Amino acid sequence: MIEFEHVSKHYGNTVALDDVSFTVPDGTVSVLIGPSGCGKSTSLRLVNRLLEPNDGYVRVDGTPVREFPPQILRRGIGYVIQSVGLLPHMTVEENIGLVPKLLGCDKRDRSRRAGELLELIGLSPDEYRNKYPIQLSGGEAQRVGVARALAANPPILLMDEPFGAVDPLNRETLQQEFISIQRKLRKTVIFVTHDLDEAVRVADRIVLMRDGNVVQTGAPEEILGAPANDFVREFVGSDRALKRLARFIVGDFMIDAPSVDRGAHLDWNRYRDFEVVYVTDDHRHLLGAVPRDGRAAMSSAEDAMDDALVGAVSFGSTLRDALAEILNTELAETPVVDEHGHLVGRITMAEIYSATPRRIV
């Protein structure tokens, strides 16, 4: 657990942090976000003592960090920065093994650990172990930066705009990978970003800051659903309801989908309450959809269906994706499939609405 307790920091007359208090519970990701100059990076660097507060305490598991010698403290805290900072004269393996080496691990352990971590971040150890940083792409270098931070298995991870320098496409992949790694490792993470979509995606809690003050803290859906004041409302944007949908998983909201086997005759009388009926094969693979006003007179469901109508979402994706898919098709709903393409349910606008607080100002 990381606690900020009435922390202030100023440079001359400029106030960087003004009596800031918040808590990062164990095993969760807290995202510090806010406009530039709000004090988010300053807060992060107080934790590993790259900066010292003028007032107040930063505690790790109850102990003020100033009671640890800085080097000892830092070796126990993973640190990822936007510019990565891989040492150019060392191989990927040596870079990953840096903190373990500082801690006195022998070479064999370091090499084994580097292999594990390369595996974890999705780079083949045999291929990447002996490469030099100059031979890596931006995304690969950033992955190695994350691996290096994890090498000594620290309970705490500080990430300072870690994916800020990566192109948007790669950034989303890296965010997804980070989320799945975090699900396995359950580190206590402080993550600084200025990208709200990124914050909504990776955060358990968001700490929204402005001019050295904490404006609002809470789960992303709380902040998006109930902004505390005009600043927050403006910061999260008029599309906050849309962003909020990204916090909800399709699998938690889907409802049963009507389906017929492709060989069977489609009798609309049996599906009086539905606008669309889905067509599957013997193994419940989704093949297509038949809308109510379609070619109902055809002999079999397969002849009547229109496979162009169906673009499904997976049950692990978000309601935001589902909404986008609904808008993409001519139907007012979208089917949901599992990882094998089996039809498992559907999402209609009613489910989208149900996730949205209807009475927010």
Add this chain to the structure above:
Amino acid sequence: MIDRERSVVDKVTLSGALVGGGGLFLPVFIVKEHRLDAGFPVSFAGMSLPLFFLALAFVVAIAIVGVLPGLRRRSRNLPAVLAALCLFALLWAGTGIGGAAELAEYEFERGRVSPSSGFWIVLLAILIIVTHSMKQSTSVWLRGCVPLAFVATLIALFVVGVIDDVAFVREYYTREDRFVRELTAHIGIAAGAVGAAVAVGVPTGILAYRIRSLERPLFAVVNGVQTIPSLALFGLMIAPLALISQRFPILRELGVRGVGNTPALLALFLYALLPIVRNTYTSLAVMDPAVIHAGTGMGMTRRQLMWQVEVPISLPIILAGVRVSMVQTIGNTTVAALIGAGGLGNFVFQGLGQAAPDLIVMGVIPIVILALLADRVFQLISEWAVPGPKRGAV
């Protein structure tokens, strides 16, 4: 489509071979009865037909390597260099042995042979072929060892005694003791000046980087020194040092005088500074601050940052500066002989004064060899000190 890599004719190698072939038909050396004798020229063919055809065979071999279709550019390098090395050995051995035979025939007991136009042209051709091949080559091994192989060949021929009758070797034998003394002095002066320049230049470079207000004045000084012609700088040293040595007798007893080694060392030291200061400064300026930030953030101590991050990253660039400095200083030390310092320059200026080209050549050859050796040694150290993907491995 024709594979360009394969089918291209190597024009440089081919023209090198043509130049070399032409040179073989010119007089290769001049037989002289004594040092000042005008002598008479002897060509390769006139000396020994079999040797002439052997040399021609090597030239033709090089030409074939240059034009052979279907040969990769890279695979031309080694055969071309090997043939050039054989031609080089043959040229020197032929001059030595053939020259001795001619001398014996004319009963010139104190006679000598001076290399002539053909000799120098073939040497030029070898230079063209070898430098071209080395530029094409990506192998560190080849680029590092080829110049050493040529130097070793020449030294081996000299040690065995094959080229004893070549004029400048004669000049060497009449001055053997002095040669060793001047060679040692040359190396000592150059190494001393560069050593001092490293000791002063590296901290100066760090200072120029750390204290921004010092950057401009410091570089103004070290750049300014470079613009003074070397001869003028040596001259400029004389007056102030003479004055100082007169004022302070203690210094005079330590050897500080207007002429001699002290002003030479001082001037050479000033010249050697620039590449070292500049490269030290650059090595720090180009260092990614994120690297230091990341190192600190991971818990490196100040000392670990210095030895595991800053030094390894900047060392190759600083070494490159020392290399330039060393090669340049070995050359400049020659001029230092003019103000009474020791060194191989003494033979060069003596030769100039006596209108004895053989003596000049005797002084110049070891200077060239020294510069070459220093260059290669530092290059190999640099390549070894640079971590990362080796050239051509990417």
